[in-house]
Amino acid sequence: MTIGVLLVDDEQLVRTGLRTILESEPDLAVVGEAADGTEVPGLVSRTRPEVVLMDVRMPTVDGIRATEHLMSTMDAPPKVVVVTTFENDDYVYDALRAGASGFLLKRSRPEEIVAAVRTVTAGDSLLFPAAIRRLAARHGTGRGPGGLREAGLTEREEQVLRLMTTGMSNVEIAGELFLGVETVKTHVGNLLAKLGARDRTQAVIRAYESGFVSPDESGA
Template structure:
């Protein structure tokens, strides 16, 4: 699996490279010091994941993520890298299409797990932190919650469990369904919402008021 590192600090890129390349299945295919370099490097190297610094001097991680995901035919997953998890920039990056975020102080095993989690796509990366960001940023009053999506009752139930942080396996256990059935429901939810991945579906659920970020959660 190929990873592109985008951070204006050489020391951060060096540390991330050392951590990722210690894993036999992960390879750093390229590095960039600014978001402006991302389109060309993605086109040239076709990474599976981009670890994107959220704050950079010329083109920041939010604009770089928006541009990448709107212009690439087969865009990679984007994980924004940040110093503070409650940074409003992080929520903006998630709304722009990032699949999750990673703290610069994360332990090596957490960094590796984050890359693998977004690639697998069957669970939410740091759901509790995403929920806290949504509580700070999502509208205070519910709108007509996803009325145009025409979710079935089961799909709506699956979306709520996704938003609570449950993985596909955990949802299957909770609803007494087969794993493949859950994957089908998740795929239907993503399709009806026009969501690129699980994170985008959950953000839409929060933004619409369909799910309250203040509700109790099953994930961490």
């Protein structure tokens, strides 16, 4: 399977660099480029990419609004990875809340960029626990009513979610809880459904915003 990628960045040099990196891989193909979020809906409809690498800051329509539009108007939107210069960019947190599956720094190594595209295509999320914790703290999260009680998570699902906020993979969670990997996958799928979360990133954001976990908790 060839993974189609749409590049969205207002800097031609950045787009050219990303194209060179991605097209050096046999399973990746750049299906289009855009210089602003205004171009994204039309390009996504025409090219049907699996992944959009989205600059978070653009002059007319930024990556947050473009991501929100894709998530709210498409039945099966592509995975969005926002690209930013600084990991503490507040725009990153807003983009994650809008539905992005993770973020990349523009200084990321080529192998990291390639791995990110493959990771989100496989249905996983790009979690950077320390960065998300700092952003959550600055955004004043943790004030939601009742934590996640209304979601009706089981005790085991709560344990899995807490470990997800630390960035653990299913394999690592399985080892920590002495469970089978398939069992962990089932718990993850169930808690995503209960939270109404598209992926692990959205679940982690919900965990912070509801107060289920605190940005001050060690190891989160």
